[in-house]
Amino acid sequence: MSYATQKLxxxxxxxxxVHRYIHVRDQVIWDLVNSKEFQRLRRIKQLGTSxxxxxxxxxxxxxxxxxxxxxxxxxxxxxxxxxxxxxxxxRLTVLCAALLHDLGHGPFSHSFEKVFDVDHEEFTRxxxxxxxxxxxxxxxxxxxxxxxxxxxxxKTYSNKQVVSLISSQIDADRMDYLQRDAYYTGVSYGHFxxxxxxxxxxxxxxQVVIKSSGMHAVEDYIMSRYQMYWQVYxxxxxxxxxxILRKILQRAxxxxxxGYEFQQPPTHFLAFFDRSFTLAxxxxxxxxxxxxxxxxxxxxxxxxxxxxxxxxxNRRLFQYVDFDPGTDYKKLGELSALFKKAxxxxxYYLIDDSTSDLPYDFYRPGEEEERLPIQLLMPNGDIxxxxxxxxxxxxxxxxxRTDYKLYFPAxxxxxxxxxxxxxxxxEMLREGGV
Amino acid sequence: xxxxxxxxxxxxxxxxxxxxxxxxxxMVYIMKKLNVPFREKYEFHIYGPYSEELTARIEELCDMGFxxxxxxxxxxxxxxxxxxxxxxxxxxxxxxxxxxxxPEAAALLNxxxxxxxxxxxxxxxxxxxxxxxxxxxLHSVKGKLNFTEAEIDEAYRFLDELEQLKLA
Numbered sequence: 091m092s093y094a095t096q097k098l099x100x101x102x103x104x105x106x107x108v109h110r111y112i113h114v115r116d117q118v119i120w121d122l123v124n125s126k127e128f129q130r131l132r133r134i135k136q137l138g139t140s141x142x143x144x145x146x147x148x149x150x151x152x153x154x155x156x157x158x159x160x161x162x163x164x165x166x167x168x169x170x171x172x173x174x175x176x177x178x179x180x181r182l183t184v185l186c187a188a189l190l191h192d193l194g195h196g197p198f199s200h201s202f203e204k205v206f207d208v209d210h211e212e213f214t215r216x217x218x219x220x221x222x223x224x225x226x227x228x229x230x231x232x233x234x235x236x237x238x239x240x241x242x243x244x245k246t247y248s249n250k251q252v253v254s255l256i257s258s259q260i261d262a263d264r265m266d267y268l269q270r271d272a273y274y275t276g277v278s279y280g281h282f283x284x285x286x287x288x289x290x291x292x293x294x295x296x297q298v299v300i301k302s303s304g305m306h307a308v309e310d311y312i313m314s315r316y317q318m319y320w321q322v323y324x325x326x327x328x329x330x331x332x333x334i335l336r337k338i339l340q341r342a343x344x345x346x347x348x349g350y351e352f353q354q355p356p357t358h359f360l361a362f363f364d365r366s367f368t369l370a371x372x373x374x375x376x377x378x379x380x381x382x383x384x385x386x387x388x389x390x391x392x393x394x395x396x397x398x399x400x401x402x403x404n405r406r407l408f409q410y411v412d413f414d415p416g417t418d419y420k421k422l423g424e425l426s427a428l429f430k431k432a433x434x435x436x437x438y439y440l441i442d443d444s445t446s447d448l449p450y451d452f453y454r455p456g457e458e459e460e461r462l463p464i465q466l467l468m469p470n471g472d473i474x475x476x477x478x479x480x481x482x483x484x485x486x487x488x489x490x491r492t493d494y495k496l497y498f499p500a501x502x503x504x505x506x507x508x509x510x511x512x513x514x515x516x517e518m519l520r521e522g523g524v
Numbered sequence: 525x526x527x528x529x530x531x532x533x534x535x536x537x538x539x540x541x542x543x544x545x546x547x548x549x550x551m552v553y554i555m556k557k558l559n560v561p562f563r564e565k566y567e568f569h570i571y572g573p574y575s576e577e578l579t580a581r582i583e584e585l586c587d588m589g590f591x592x593x594x595x596x597x598x599x600x601x602x603x604x605x606x607x608x609x610x611x612x613x614x615x616x617x618x619x620x621x622x623x624x625x626x627p628e629a630a631a632l633l634n635x636x637x638x639x640x641x642x643x644x645x646x647x648x649x650x651x652x653x654x655x656x657x658x659x660x661x662l663h664s665v666k667g668k669l670n671f672t673e674a675e676i677d678e679a680y681r682f683l684d685e686l687e688q689l690k691l692a
Contacts, residue, residue, distance in 0.1 A: 246568050419526060420618065
């Protein structure tokens, strides 16, 4: 028996709060789960700083990756199995891609990637094809197998059905994270009838379609996603923590570049400051490492770094007001000048932040849109795009919602010297329309 | 954040307007790959490298009144034409005054068709591969477009030309 088809003597199961059990029979999958690169995902939280708002949200990318694997396993082994439109030869490729799709995520990815201009997807690829335990396992399947799995995750794989199971507007990744994040945050949004959706998914030509009888379950899924984005993922307080995190990393980088002598040198970050990092440098990081530095840097002599770290560790976050950059960018300049006069560095204490989401969109022929639509399979075999039949989805299709906030440390503007300037700042901030 | 918005405004202004969503996406991607510091994250989509962040940023700039998006009906298809408004130039001058310009590169890119830029950006997306593998991958993901050998040669020549400009 080849390694690709080798089964465990007994099925292994992981108890899981979302899917009840996650089933593993393939030796390859079991070996991948036990690789050190996959185990590292236990030390990276799925929702970054959201735990500072939703205290239950301490779950990791390890949990989520197993969940995506389980959904794809069920689609492959139960829903699609035996259907002529599905290539059974893709089974192991899609299972591995599902399991490993987030492998390149780093600690607090969102902030880390912004400050150091790196991309977790490039690291995913590097782990899959580089000198790693994961690569050694995948190569035992076949020499080309690591690259095949990487291509599925990068969406450049030739079989588009396989790609769309992992990345599309209704994919296993989203189906898992919506339910999982809802469970761990404790919110009542995010729930939908995944069982129903799985039952009505069908492989067809180069895509995956949904039988029209499952339309209402898909509507529920899209609305769940919409609510999760605005109620959980874009929560303004979690964004405040992200802002501080970003500024900590930026400050450490700036200090290092200026020759500042750290009491706790940023050893793990140095290769990222000068962009000489290797894959090994990246894999040596996790959220435990970052939090250790933040704890130690609370005692640094640099008052800005120490203050930002103290804020993050002890959850003394920035306040915020709504902000419209289209009309307020000039006032932002004025505010920035006032912050300087007040002795508060605006680079680190006056931060604008935006976030936006497009809940659903569809490809309009000739308009160069880039999102593949959710297609419904009608009883007569015709295909119809979801928003043509669903009034609810039509109402939100193509409608982007954006939110801008301006973050600042409110208590620094109340106490201490230069009260008149600080009062002026507070009035500008309170006026709204900053 | 506003610096990134200003950088996009500046690029559209430097290119003296851009016609086509796809074209704008690919122009920014190619510039980014040539080390111009655009921060938008790209992934591979239907037409090759595509940035959801860039799409969002353009929509925001349109909402702010800094960029206009005019729909042009070309008969069998429609195109979006982007131009910077006076308010957009004021914004750019206030927020992004220090952004270096690359007018020659912007003009060279803007003179090319969306199809050609799709080809060029797709080759760049696979720049971790050797040339033969890059071309094989191009045909694999863009088989329906039937890019010719001459087009591919021209794309590589074009990239060489851009690289010689030493973009800032």
